[in-house]
Amino acid sequence: MGKAKRHARFSVTIDATRPGETILMPEGDWLKQMQIPRIGDLALPRDTKALVLDGTHIRNWDTMLLAFITRLEQYAESNTITFEVVNVPLGLKRLLDLTKSTSNKLQPPEREPESFLTALGNKTLQVFKSFASVNRFVGELVLTLLKFHVGLARTRWSDIWRQIALAGHMALPLISMIGFLIGLILAFIGSIPLKMFGAEIFVASLVGIGILRLMGPVMVGVVMAGRTGAAYAAELGSMNANDEIEAYRAMGLSPMETLVLPRFLALCFVLPPLCIYADLLGLAGGMAVGIFYSGLNRTEFLRQLSATTSLNDLFVGIFSGFVFGVLIAICGCYQGIRCKKNSTAVGQAATSAVVASLICMVIATTIITILCVILKI
Amino acid sequence: MTPPKSPSNPPHEPPPIEVRDVTLSYGQRIIQDKLTFTVKKGATFIIMGGSGCGKSTLLRHLIGLHKPAAGTILRDGHDLWNCDMKTQHKIRQASGTMFQSGGLWSSMNLAENVAFPLQEYTNLNPREIKELCQVKLALVGLAGFENFYPAELSGGMQKRAGIARAMALDPKILFLDEPSAGLDPISARRLDELIIELRESLHTTIVVVTHELQSIFTIATDAIFLDSATHTMTAQGHPRQILQDTTDQNLIDFLTRGTGKTDRQQAI
Numbered sequence: 001m002g003k004a005k006r007h008a009r010f011s012v013t014i015d016a017t018r019p020g021e022t023i024l025m026p027e028g029d030w031l032k033q034m035q036i037p038r039i040g041d042l043a044l045p046r047d048t049k050a051l052v053l054d055g056t057h058i059r060n061w062d063t064m065l066l067a068f069i070t071r072l073e074q075y076a077e078s079n080t081i082t083f084e085v086v087n088v089p090l091g092l093k094r095l096l097d098l099t100k101s102t103s104n105k106l107q108p109p110e111r112e113p114e115s116f117l118t119a120l121g122n123k124t125l126q127v128f129k130s131f132a133s134v135n136r137f138v139g140e141l142v143l144t145l146l147k148f149h150v151g152l153a154r155t156r157w158s159d160i161w162r163q164i165a166l167a168g169h170m171a172l173p174l175i176s177m178i179g180f181l182i183g184l185i186l187a188f189i190g191s192i193p194l195k196m197f198g199a200e201i202f203v204a205s206l207v208g209i210g211i212l213r214l215m216g217p218v219m220v221g222v223v224m225a226g227r228t229g230a231a232y233a234a235e236l237g238s239m240n241a242n243d244e245i246e247a248y249r250a251m252g253l254s255p256m257e258t259l260v261l262p263r264f265l266a267l268c269f270v271l272p273p274l275c276i277y278a279d280l281l282g283l284a285g286g287m288a289v290g291i292f293y294s295g296l297n298r299t300e301f302l303r304q305l306s307a308t309t310s311l312n313d314l315f316v317g318i319f320s321g322f323v324f325g326v327l328i329a330i331c332g333c334y335q336g337i338r339c340k341k342n343s344t345a346v347g348q349a350a351t352s353a354v355v356a357s358l359i360c361m362v363i364a365t366t367i368i369t370i371l372c373v374i375l376k377i
Numbered sequence: 378m379t380p381p382k383s384p385s386n387p388p389h390e391p392p393p394i395e396v397r398d399v400t401l402s403y404g405q406r407i408i409q410d411k412l413t414f415t416v417k418k419g420a421t422f423i424i425m426g427g428s429g430c431g432k433s434t435l436l437r438h439l440i441g442l443h444k445p446a447a448g449t450i451l452r453d454g455h456d457l458w459n460c461d462m463k464t465q466h467k468i469r470q471a472s473g474t475m476f477q478s479g480g481l482w483s484s485m486n487l488a489e490n491v492a493f494p495l496q497e498y499t500n501l502n503p504r505e506i507k508e509l510c511q512v513k514l515a516l517v518g519l520a521g522f523e524n525f526y527p528a529e530l531s532g533g534m535q536k537r538a539g540i541a542r543a544m545a546l547d548p549k550i551l552f553l554d555e556p557s558a559g560l561d562p563i564s565a566r567r568l569d570e571l572i573i574e575l576r577e578s579l580h581t582t583i584v585v586v587t588h589e590l591q592s593i594f595t596i597a598t599d600a601i602f603l604d605s606a607t608h609t610m611t612a613q614g615h616p617r618q619i620l621q622d623t624t625d626q627n628l629i630d631f632l633t634r635g636t637g638k639t640d641r642q643q644a645i
């Protein structure tokens with residue numbers, strides 16, 4: 001709070017000839033930087049029936065005095081005291097009138113505070129509603145895809161290419177680095193127990209199966225969820241806040257066709273090649289460890305790799321990557337499109353998009369893995 | 378409503394804003410050149426001109442958000458870009474701004490928007506702040522909207538709320554960027570009345586960007602016209618005076634909605 005504030009001065013007088021009437025006279029300066037009295041500090045007589053604020057001795061004032069008078073007014077009203085303001089500076093009078101002027105006033109709509117039970121009920125309904133709205137979104141997306149397939153959707157190829165460029169080759173540097181390092185780490189960790197059994201050669205198999213089936217696509221998925229999924233949510237969310245999405249709707253264009261589909265197709269299209277790229281770099285990382293740390297030679301490593309991994313491993317990985325692309329695009333676009341119109345909501349949409357993508361990816365990986373075990377792929 | 382008269386700046390006191398030979402540009406592109414004018418204390422100063430002529434840009438320079446490419450802008454006699462931090466801070470605090478798009482913080486409700494500067498710059502207690510917010514919102518006709526978020530309001534209401542926030546600290550200068558653009562005629566007129574009321578009761582100096590003729594003739598005590606073709610100001614003075622004196626066809630078209638000089642009186 002800092003230094004003590006000067007007190008605003010005032011005097012209270014009672015008019016003996018008129019019982020029940022109290023005259024309150026603010027004196028000198030009444031400004032924001034001063035200590036303004038509370039109602040209790042005024043020590044108004046108990047039997048006050050009429051309160052008069054006389055502004056004859058006011059020197060400097062600002063809107064703090066206005067707030068004080070408004071407070072008095074409310075106090076008078078709740079205690080059935082009549083209240084009157086006299087001899088105040090002209091400007092103050094005009095502002096007082098303005099705060100009460102009805103010609104200027106807008107009527108706020110009624111808003112009932114909700115009880116705990118209502119709030120609980122609404123929250124529960126919200127959960128069901130959000131399920132329904134995800135379903136509707138996915139359904140709409142499928143319909144739009146069908147429309148696109150038969151050439152009826154108003155989706156521009158130029159948009160799709162742009163999104164592919166944004167999501168695809170611009171992610172290559174990041175994926176190169178992470179891919180190589182993950183291969184390296186996997187090989188290092190694997191070679192520790194394998195060394196104990198003198199079976200270092202199996203590092204090749206470990207890296208091969210691990211990267212191709214799981215680590216490659218998961219890594220790409222995580223990078224894309226953080227990089228592209230969040231961007232989709234933030235971009236569409238702020239477009240929504242600026243009525244840009246409504247602008248499409250108003251022209252009879254579906255935002256599904258103009259905004260969501262290009263992003264969806266772009267992600268489905270770029271994820272598989274990115275997976276292959278990450279696989280190659282991951283294998284290179286693993287091979288580097290195999291050669292320089294475990295002392296294998298290159299032909300040995302490659303022979304072991306091709307003997308113990310099959311094309312199926314690669315295909316399962318690519319398929320997972322494709323599924324991740326679908327999920328990330330859906331999570332990102334859905335969060336963006338349904339985002340509320342304020343800046344906090346845009347931030348939340350981006351966060352939710354990433355979190356939802358990661359959860360969906362883990363669940364999808366589990367399902368794919370179990371299916372592969374059952375189907376012996 | 379009687380049209381306000383032009384005030385005279387108190388002698389021996391630097392004017393709130395003095396602009397000397399200022400050039401505004403974005404990079405290499407010059408928006409306005411050779412601007413020289415003074416905003417007197419207690420004036421309602423209008424910056425007028427067509428869309429894209431640089432009105433908002435000039436306002437941002439006056440506020441001190443951008444540094445002019447050339448020339449000086451003095452606020453209360455101080456060059457904001459060439460004075461100590463303390464003076465700079467004091468001058469910034471003494472002004473309030475309503476941006477063209479409102480600039481309300483969308484994650485806060487109206488009461489919180491107005492309360493924010495009060496919480497930062499005064500040591501009022503929460504209750505006093507709440508009361509002040511209510512009064513400010515009541516002044517702009519938004520009593521009862523304390524708990525609404527900007528996104529729940531119409532454009533005109535957002536503008537009013539923007540003015541309430543700009544007035545939070547009872548600034549000596551108020552900058553308003555197109556306060557009545559996009560409002561219905563009645564709301565626009567009430568906003569004009571509000572501006573006149575603020576000027577006369579709180580003696581606030583008000584700088585308004587607008588191209589609404591009605592507003593210009595109602596509230597102005599002083600004005601400049603920025604021309605987008607010649608990239609400089611082509612007139613200065615009370616709008617009525619400007620209209621009577623000028624021979625510049627662009628300006629006459631602007632002030633008469635393109636109906637020409639013969640219709641001047643009618644336009645007023």
Ligand SMILES: Nc1ncnc2c1ncn2[C@@H]1O[C@H](COP(=O)(O)OP(=O)(O)O)[C@@H](O)[C@H]1O
Nearest residue numbers: 403408426427428429430431432433434435586
């Ligand atoms: N941030 C910016 N960067 C570059 N040019 C700008 C920027 N903001 C505005 N401009 C240009 O400056 C000119 C004046 O803009 P502005 O001051 O917003 O006009 P108005 O008079 O309509 O308020 C316009 O031609 C606009 O294109």
Ligand SMILES: [Mg+2]
Nearest residue numbers: 432433434477
């Ligand atoms: Mg503008």
